[in-house]
Amino acid sequence: MSLSAAVKKKFKNFSMDVTLHTDGEPLGVLGASGCGKSMTLKCIAGIEHPDSGVIALNNQLLYDSEQKICISPQKRRIGYLFQNYALFPHMTVKNNIAAGVRGTREEIAGRVADMMKLLHLEGLEERYPAQLSGGQQQRVALARILAYDPEVLLLDEPFSALDTYLREKLLDQIDELLDIYHGEVILVTHNPREIYKLCSRILVMGNGGVLMEGPVSEISESSALGVLEKVYENAYTVKSNES
Numbered sequence: 001m002s003l004s005a006a007v008k009k010k011f012k013n014f015s016m017d018v019t020l021h022t023d024g025e026p027l028g029v030l031g032a033s034g035c036g037k038s039m040t041l042k043c044i045a046g047i048e049h050p051d052s053g054v055i056a057l058n059n060q061l062l063y064d065s066e067q068k069i070c071i072s073p074q075k076r077r078i079g080y081l082f083q084n085y086a087l088f089p090h091m092t093v094k095n096n097i098a099a100g101v102r103g104t105r106e107e108i109a110g111r112v113a114d115m116m117k118l119l120h121l122e123g124l125e126e127r128y129p130a131q132l133s134g135g136q137q138q139r140v141a142l143a144r145i146l147a148y149d150p151e152v153l154l155l156d157e158p159f160s161a162l163d164t165y166l167r168e169k170l171l172d173q174i175d176e177l178l179d180i181y182h183g184e185v186i187l188v189t190h191n192p193r194e195i196y197k198l199c200s201r202i203l204v205m206g207n208g209g210v211l212m213e214g215p216v217s218e219i220s221e222s223s224a225l226g227v228l229e230k231v232y233e234n235a236y237t238v239k240s241n242e243s
């Protein structure tokens with residue numbers, strides 16, 4: 001299994017040029033606010049389109065600007081969990097998880113039960129999203145994504161809306177989950193600690209580009225943060241000199 005993406009995209013005040021690759025090991029993408037982390041994930045998921053580039057999953061092209069290939073998000077088999085993921089408010093937990101699953105009634109019920117167990121949601125089947133804590137809602141969202149068996153899991157700041165206690169609990173649960181999940185995983189965050197707990201590789205982004213990449217065993221948390229600090233210090237100095 002592998003995922004490769006080389007994407008370029010330009011807005012009026014921002015341009016992005018990012019290349020990344022995963023090969024069965026969770027990749028953590030670290031970067032300051034506005035550096036293009038979510039836009040990169042959205043391009044991989046197919047919610048946004050790059051101006052140019054190539055995205056391939058297990059040797060299948062999902063996007064290729066030159067060959068004019070662009071597979072729809074529904075056909076990419078990519079699960080995208082973002083901050084404040086919206087569950088269907090009028091559906092129970094059980095029905096939320098079942099929403100994306102295909103199969104007979106028994107198959108769907110079996111799959112939902114497996115996901116409830118995997119994410120420690122047993123007993124909450126008949127509750128509605130408004131009757132759940134933030135951490136429980138995030139776990140239902142993750143169960144709903146995993147229920148359709150995606151080949152790629154994109155986690156976009158999954159912990160940022162949670163308080164410290166729930167964040168630590170969910171961090172441990174996702175850590176357990178990643179041990180048994182066999183697809184490609186990309187975690188986007190501002191918080192290096194999450195990457196050092198969950199991921200094998202780190203990619204540091206700044207100003208729409210890749211600043212540094214490698215195994216977490218070779219790049220220390222302080223050197224990853226140091227690279228980021230340097231870029232933003234320089235940006236600040238340039239701006240101060242201009243004014």
Ligand SMILES: Nc1ncnc2c1ncn2[C@@H]1O[C@H](COP(=O)(O)OP(=O)(O)OP(=O)(O)O)[C@@H](O)[C@H]1O
Nearest residue numbers: 011012013014031032033034035036037038039040
């Ligand atoms: N539709 C758009 N038009 C113009 N600029 C945009 C548009 N969408 C995103 N941007 C800009 O692209 C940049 C990257 O956005 P992105 O959401 O990827 O940032 P991020 O690194 O995920 O930030 P955060 O950590 O705050 O979520 C930002 O500067 C943003 O303002």
